[in-house]
Amino acid sequence: EAGVAQSPRYKIIEKRQSVAFWCNPISGHATLYWYQQILGQGPKLLIQFQNNGVVDDSQLPKDRFSAERLKGVDSTLKIQPAKLEDSAVYLCASSFQTGGLGTQYFGPGTRLLVL
Amino acid sequence: DQQVKQNSPSLSVQEGRISILNCDYTNSMFDYFLWYKKYPAEGPTFLISISSIKDKNEDGRFTVFLNKSAKHLSLHIVPSQPGDSAVYFCAASWASGTYKYIFGTGTRLKVLA
Numbered sequence: 001e002a003g004v005a006q007s008p009r010y011k012i013i014e015k016r017q018s019v020a021f022w023c024n025p026i027s028g029h030a031t032l033y034w035y036q037q038i039l040g041q042g043p044k045l046l047i048q049f050q051n052n053g054v055v056d057d058s059q060l061p062k063d064r065f066s067a068e069r070l071k072g073v074d075s076t077l078k079i080q081p082a083k084l085e086d087s088a089v090y091l092c093a094s095s096f097q098t099g100g101l102g103t104q105y106f107g108p109g110t111r112l113l114v115l
Numbered sequence: 116d117q118q119v120k121q122n123s124p125s126l127s128v129q130e131g132r133i134s135i136l137n138c139d140y141t142n143s144m145f146d147y148f149l150w151y152k153k154y155p156a157e158g159p160t161f162l163i164s165i166s167s168i169k170d171k172n173e174d175g176r177f178t179v180f181l182n183k184s185a186k187h188l189s190l191h192i193v194p195s196q197p198g199d200s201a202v203y204f205c206a207a208s209w210a211s212g213t214y215k216y217i218f219g220t221g222t223r224l225k226v227l228a
Contacts, residue, residue, distance in 0.1 A: 004158070042119070042204050042218030043159070056215055091158055104216070106151075106158030 002026065004107035006092050012113045018080035021110045025073070025094030031055075032069055033104060034077050035091040043091055049075065082114045118142045119207050121219035129227050134192040136222050138205035141186065145207040149216070150179060150190050153202045162203075163190070195226045 005024040013019050025032050031050050035043035046065065048056040051072040060067070064083070069075040079086055089111050093104040120139045128134045136150075146167040151159035165172040165179045165188065172179050178191045192199055202221045209215070 040220065042121075042206075042220050044218070045215060048215070093158070103161045103164075106160065108156065108158050 004092055004094055004105055006090075006107035006110055008110055009108065010111050010113075012115065013082055014115050015084055016081040018078065019082055019112065020076050020078045021090050021092075021112075023075045023077070023092030023107060025075070025092070026096075026105055029094035029096050029105070030072070031095040031097065031102075032075050033091075033093040033095075034067055034075070035093065037089045037091055037109070039088070046077070079112075082112075084114050087112055087114045117220075118145075119205060119217045119219040121203075121205060121222050123222050124220070125223040125225070127225045127227060128195045130197055131194045134190075134195045134199065134224055134226065136190040136192075136203050136205075136224065138188045138190075138219055139186060140188075140207050142207070142209070142217075143186065144209045145217075147208045148179070148181060148188050149206045149208075150177075151204045151206065151218075152199075153204065153221070159204060192224075195224075197226050197228050200224055200226045 007022050033048050034046045036046050037043045046060045047067045049069040052069045065079055067077045089109040091106050091109045093106045095102045095104045118141050149164040150162040152162050153159040163174050163177050163179050165181050170181050181188045202223050204221045205219045206216045
């Protein structure tokens with residue numbers, strides 16, 4: 001079974017630029033998550049999708065971050081414009097169960113450095 | 116407000132001995148707890164979980180203990196192996212409409228050969 005795929009693996013941009021990350025979850029997984037992990041901290045949930053609907057985006061900085069999950073499969077997370085404090089690893093995870101309860105399978109992450 | 120805390124950023128243990136990783140939480144509404152292991156340049160991988168209706172769950176060399184009154188859980192690895200060297204995150208969740216996971220800051224375990 002293929003795991004969660006993410007691209008790119010690394011990205012370096014200057015502040016005020018925009019950036020997009022892509023995630024392909026495990027086939028058949030209804031729930032998809034985006035997390036932000038700042039160095040020295042645990043992953044923090046940004047947004048949770050169930051199929052193609054948003055179920056939780058309470059910690060997403062909506063003035064600069066956006067995410068979509070078209071057709072309930074792939075997802076993209078965008079930052080526009082980026083700030084220095086957005087430097088982090090962005091993790092995508094998926095889960096088979098709906099409602100969020102269940103094992104989350106994580107991708108390798110995208111490491112973002114904002115200069 | 117850090118609702119899930121892992122107060123030990125690092126731990127070193129000799130191979131073959133027991134590793135004990137600790138996690139404290141503040142929200143009494145949490146009812147499901149998980150441990151994840153993370154190797155460098157990889158995403159976290161699920162290790163073991165426990166529901167609040169239990170106080171112990173075992174899976175091979177890994178055992179998680181939950182003390183609800185103390186709001187404390189621990190992960191025991193016996194015997195520890197060099198391949199267990201990784202960062203371990205505990206996570207807690209509650210069914211607030213949809214389960215939402217809060218992660219601790221992680222403990223880096225180094226198992227010495």
